[in-house]
Amino acid sequence: MCHTEPVAPTRIIIAAVCAAAGFALAAVGGCAVGRHRDADAAPDAGPFVVVLGVAQDAGAPQAGADAHPGWEDPSKRLRAACLGLVDPRSGRYWLFEATPDFRSQLHDLHRAAAEASAPGVEPALAGIFITHAHIGHYTGLMFLGHESMGASGVPVYAAARMARFLRTNGPWDQLVRYGNIRLQEIAPGREIALAPSLLVGAVPVPHRQEYSEVVAFILEGPSRRVLFLPDVDSWDDMDAAGTPIESLLAGVDVAYLDGTFFGDGEVPGRDMTGFPHPRIRDSVRRLGRLPASDRPSIRFIHLNHTNPAQFPGSAARREVEAAGFRVARRGERVELAPAGDTGAGPG
Ligand SMILES: [Zn+2]
Ligand SMILES: [Zn+2]
Secondary structure, three states: OOOOOOOOOOHHHHHHHHHOOOOOOHHOOOOOOOOOOOOOOOOOOOOOOEEEEEOOOEOOOOOOOOHHHHHHHHOEOOOOEEEEEEEEOOOOOEEEEEOHHHHHHHHHHHHHHHHOOOOOOOOOOEEEOOOOOOHHHHHHHHHHHHOOOOOOEEEEEHHHHHHHHHHHOHHHHHHHHHHOEEEEEEEOOOOOEEEEEEEEEEEEEEOOOOOOOOEEEHHHHHHOEEEEEEOOOHHHHHHOOOOOHHHOOOOEEEEEOOEEEOOOOOOOOOOOHHOOOOHHHHHHHHOOOOHHHOOOEEEEEEEEEEEEHHHHOOHHHHHHHHHHOOOOOOOOOEOOOOOOOOOOOEE
16 A cells, blocks of 8 residues: 555655655655754554664574673663554554564553554554564564464565565565465555555665565654664765665664664674674764764664673663663654654645
8 A cells, every 4th residue: 555645746756856865765755854853752542662672683682692691680681673653542553673682572552552552442463564574574474373472464564575574485475375464565666555644764774685675664653753764784885775874864863773782892703894884983973974964863772691781880871871872672662653743844
């Protein structure tokens, strides 16, 4: 389903700006210049995004990483990177990624939706968006199947290769054949309308693509937009692909960006030269050059279990925060229509 609302004049202007920046969604008027307002206003009855996990695919501590303090201290354990989107008016909610931590993330999201929804509204999972076929991003789909929830017709939004991968490889094909999931193919440049004034667009991302292409998502509410880009090989590769990260940042209010590694040398005994992923230190250097008016709230997500910035109060975390960036925190929310925000246009 493609967004079919009439295009307002401001959106036409905005689309032109974004087209100049090479933004894929601009072709359908799907790119807007963000307002970069305070993104942590008090909750209201509008849609919101909630962070459900911040770790790299394998979580923290990772299997075999016996020195991680999370084994002794549960507060230092991290779930795989995942966002939830809630529309309290309808009670419907969506997951962005089906991670190995699907069980607890679905539970947390359901609870958040139940607390935010009006009395009498029954919260329900309305769909799952998948960025790509690496283990932390889709394997949680197994919990929808016969041995677990036995779900019926849950829409799973995925780009063409990702959808084909699920349709043609076991055990995922069984979810399709049994009707547990209903694949909804998405195409970059075409927005999915989840509700009036609640849209999701996909942007192609250069990242190793063994089984599927890779996308980032832009979640658009009545007056705010959030970028979810948990995995990328490098910002230079995005430049080469004609989608500089800055062009995406210009259109959103909050950006959750690949923060897998803090810097070289953090993985003991490994030469990290060939490891993809921009280092947080390099991202801070590059994106710190943006004028404040062009920089949304940037929050690093998808942290590897070796990343020192995962620990609040660490020198690495302080370095990130001192530069005006953040590390995403499980449970934090972004209101997409905060009270008093009219959505009247860029300001
Ligand atoms: Zn990943
Ligand atoms: Zn990946």
